[in-house]
Amino acid sequence: MDVLIRTKLLSPSAWRTGLLAAVLALSCGAQAQDKRAVPPNIERAAAEIAAELASQCPLAPAGDVGAYNQCRQALFGPSQLRAHVAPIMLWGRQNKKENATLRQTNLTQFAxxxxxxxxxxxFMFNGRHTVEWVADEKMFLVRLEAAFRNRLPPGQFPYPFWHEEAKWAMYENARSMMLWMSPETATIKVAQFTDVAPTPMLQPVVAVQHEKYQGPWLWTDEKGHTQPAVTLFDGLYRPENPYLGSVDKRYRDLATQMRESQCVNCHVPNNPDKMSRLVLLSTPAHAAAEVDRLIKAVREDRMPMDEFRLSYALSEDNKKWLLESALAFKASLTAARQWEDEAAKKTVQSAINPLKVIK
Structure with missing residues (x-):
């Protein structure tokens, strides 16, 4: 029996050889994972998005509102970019900490x-891009060369990015947009911007100095117009849309109820609670994109939250009023969108048959 056992034991040299082989096998496996080939669907999606962005959002003067609105209208519609965005995606700047993961990065949730x-x-684009597999994130990363429109009027930004100096500096000096794509579906789950890239800036940046801003996130300018105009669907919906006034009024009603229910204490751009996954409700356009989730969260007593980040139920009256105002806001949005869809159809039909009167 002792002889049998001894014959099955490996000699030290054989043991070392086996261990080395195992280590090499693991190393080769890891390298293969790190160098995962880009599949055709990811390559195609990246190329189509890059080409669209270069065509619809090309380089232009950083304060060119017309170029900006053309880009907005193209991307907001049935664009390649929009078609690849996940139902809930994350957006924000790249984390400056070395080797920081997406999980360790504060990002904002958007529809x-x-x-x-x-x-x-x-952002503006030239079409140049790269695609790589990032094993730590288990996603493909599309890097698009980009530049930022830092000289637009303040009302064309979703909120004053200069409320935080470091954020505004990275926006102004952005060199790249990063799209993180799911390997299975080619959907964009996360998008980021960064001022760190191996490529040079696409055009010179003339910095704009703003005083530090801490709100309000909706304001009235010297001409009596509500700002930011971009959050009121300006440039996306037709000015003659008869439901825009209702959308504005219903949002103000909703905002009042959210204040009464302590919902706006957290869901604002300066992120006072330092949430790692922020949801914004501070303007009509932001709330419009999140209204379904807002209604669901209130119905399930998952908001608001206390100072310990624990959700609690609203009073019966506050819950009723908040839900009623949210549902009314949603109804006005639906009506406005339906009107836009019908108007778009009439525009197309008129172009096809200009002599036919469409009622």
């Missing part, structure tokens, strides 16, 4: 409407 209508169009 496709809000991001494609207000955030992505703030």
């Amino acid at each position: 496709p409407d809000a991001w494609t209508g207000m955030y992505a169009p703030l």
Whole structure:
């Protein structure tokens, strides 16, 4: 028996050889994962998005409102970019900490409407891009060379980014937009911008100095207009849309109820509670993109939250009023969107048959 056992034991040299082989196998496996080939669907999606952005949002003077609105209208509609955005995506700047993961990065949650209508169009593109597999995130990363429209009027930004100096500096000096794509579906789950890139800036940046801003996040300018105009669907919906007034009024009613229910204490751009996944409700366009989630959260007593980040139920009256105002806001949005859809159809039909009167 002793002889049998001894014959099955490996000699020290054989043991070392086996261990080395195992280590090499693991190393090769890790390298293979790190160098995962880009599949055709990801390559195609990245190329289509990059080409669209270069065509619809090309380089222009950083204060060119016309170019900005053209980009907004293109991306907000049935664009390649929008078609690839996940139902809930995350957006924000790249974390400056070395080797920081997405999980360790504070990001804001958006529905496709809000991001494609207000955030992505703030950048300009030349079509150049790269695609790589990032094993730590288990996603493909599309890097697009980009520049930022830092000289637009204040009302064309979703909120004053200069409320935080470091944020505004990275926006102004952005060199790249980063799209994180799911390997299975080619959907964009996370998008970021960064001022760190191996490529040079696409055009010179003339910095704009703003006084530090701490609110309000909706304000009235010297001409009596509510700002930011971009959050009122300006440039996306037709001025003659008869439901825009209702959307504005219903949002103000909702905002009042959210204040009464302590909902706006957290969901504002300066993120006072330092939430790692912020949801904004501070303007009509932001709230429009999140109204369904807001209604669901209130019905399920998952908001608001106390100082310990624990959700609690509203009083019966506050819950009733908040839900009623949210549902009324949603109804006005639905009516406005339906009117836009019908108007768009009439525009197309008129172009096809200009002599036919469409009622």
